[in-house]
Amino acid sequence: MDFIKVASLSELPEGSSKIVKVKNSKVALFHFNGKITAIGNACLHKGGPLGLGCIEKKYDGTYVTCPWHGWEYNIQTGTAPPGYKDQQAVYEIKIKGDAVLISEEPIIKAKKATHDLSALDDLIHLKYQTTATSINILGISTTNMNDDLVRFSTSENALEKALAYATEKYGAETKMIKLRQLNFRHCEGYYSQHMNACTWPCSVTEMDVKDGMTQVYRDMVLWADVVLVATPIRWGNASSLYYKMAERLNTVQNQITLKKKILIQNKVAAFIITGGQDNIQAVAGQLMVFFTDLGFVFPPFSFLGWSRGWTAEDMDKNVLQFKKSEYIKRTTKEMIDNCVETLSQIKKRDIFKIIAPKPHRQDSLSADIDNPEMNI
Template structure:
């Protein structure tokens, strides 16, 4: 039997003020509970991705991890019903002279129940075949009363042309998907923002998995169409890309490049101006997740600030041969760039962290 390693935690009167808290015994994080006049101690590190259990919340006899809501019994460390093969270490406690002690040598064994990986977590391997284009429509409209969409019209023209020249193409309309907004797991801690997305892993009804599947595992070209809304891309576009922080985050915390050999291009339409501003927003995001761009990576059309006559804007797009040809040439340029990338004609350079998100500052200690 291991020799006892009783470690002093602190004054009982101080510690019992909180029903749950994180305490450190040397380098060991402990989730310390106080209820019914007694202390209980389990490991402060969740089995899932290491969330801080001591910063969670009590839920009956369980402690809920603040990151992804896994539950462990506050005394035994055992997972909730159905997940009871998961268990975090539990520790003995004692009180002497008004001070609380935890015996680190008494830790029970950590047990991890096997969990099947999410299908999106599989290795990213491009299957043989022609260049593949996914068009993503980000315009919103009333489902029962659809309207003419200028951005959808040119996206459709581009995808039809892609198929005519022998490429594979599919269209995803965000308005047809039911998916939750980003819930800020990254704001809790960088490792809490996981790949696949934490929401996708926890909620099987969330349909953004279709977008993840297309852009990570299927497509070579990501063609995004958006209207201009008050000088910005659409609200659906931002709802989607906020959920893509999980892709960018893999670059910084896992050095995993999910969007390798991908090309992004854009169709920007609107009755309002600020085409350049919207293009800058789009290009900045997709560049940061690792995409390349073809020469002249977007096409656009706008009636400008003064012309409050959207019916004329619709008519112009409906009757414009040049805009359709522009959409066709855009998808062709993007496909040619993608072909160079997937055939290895553009070298793959290792990324230096300096100047990129979460790089080490020279003024910070490196250990």
């Protein structure tokens, strides 16, 4: 077997790692425990750079953790931790003087084991549940409260009114998600390392199928024809739970960047925004910009607002006036009417003719510059 020089010992002191290129592959070199070892650099999960991972003694040896999603490999044998069957490529190392030589071919080839993702099969294969005639309306309440000390929520109450009317008048199928009742993790920012690290289904969901956002992805992307988002105004903004959800929805938008794939197909969105302080139009603008970036269509007059202004600190009277408001009773119905009418029109569209004028990977000015630390 032929060997080539890839580094000098001075470039790879004890306790360090380095990514090198061998033929057309990138290889991670490690110098730990007095020995230099080499395994394939591309994680078998999504291609993350193992040469940039953290090294720790654990399990039955010394392991590197992929910086993208946490997959682990023994830096000497290339094996996954006990209980897993993944095998990373392993290269032979020779030392001649100050030169570090590596085999041109791996002495053990990489082999990715089969992982059971059947619980996410509908998301992976995008098994849409909408039809040409369906009217599936998903309500998402983003208000936060202690459900052991229930209080009246104006945004959630308006959402309940809207969903009830949709069922009564149009025979719509409806669901309501209360984000506060879902146990879901924050976006962990994998996109910040590489666009390929933000996956569909979301990498957090893939790691934990019981994560609460799995329900949001399933209902919003696969089931819903119409999505109604209800939020209170919190210091001039939508609720913190809304933003927590929105950050995790980057996985939907990122499919356009990576694969030119629009996951949101012929869906309508509208918004309910209520609060004691007046900033309704600014909040509506934020929500509309985000949801149009996902691919949603808006009806005319796509948000319902309720506010009594800056000086209205008597919140008990705010609730009282809201409950008596004929405006709320009327506009929740009108918003549903507009959504259903818009839905009937867009269901006639050929989704394959819809083009997303969004940045793609090749649009980056640096797309053609090789990053020696990355595998893609």
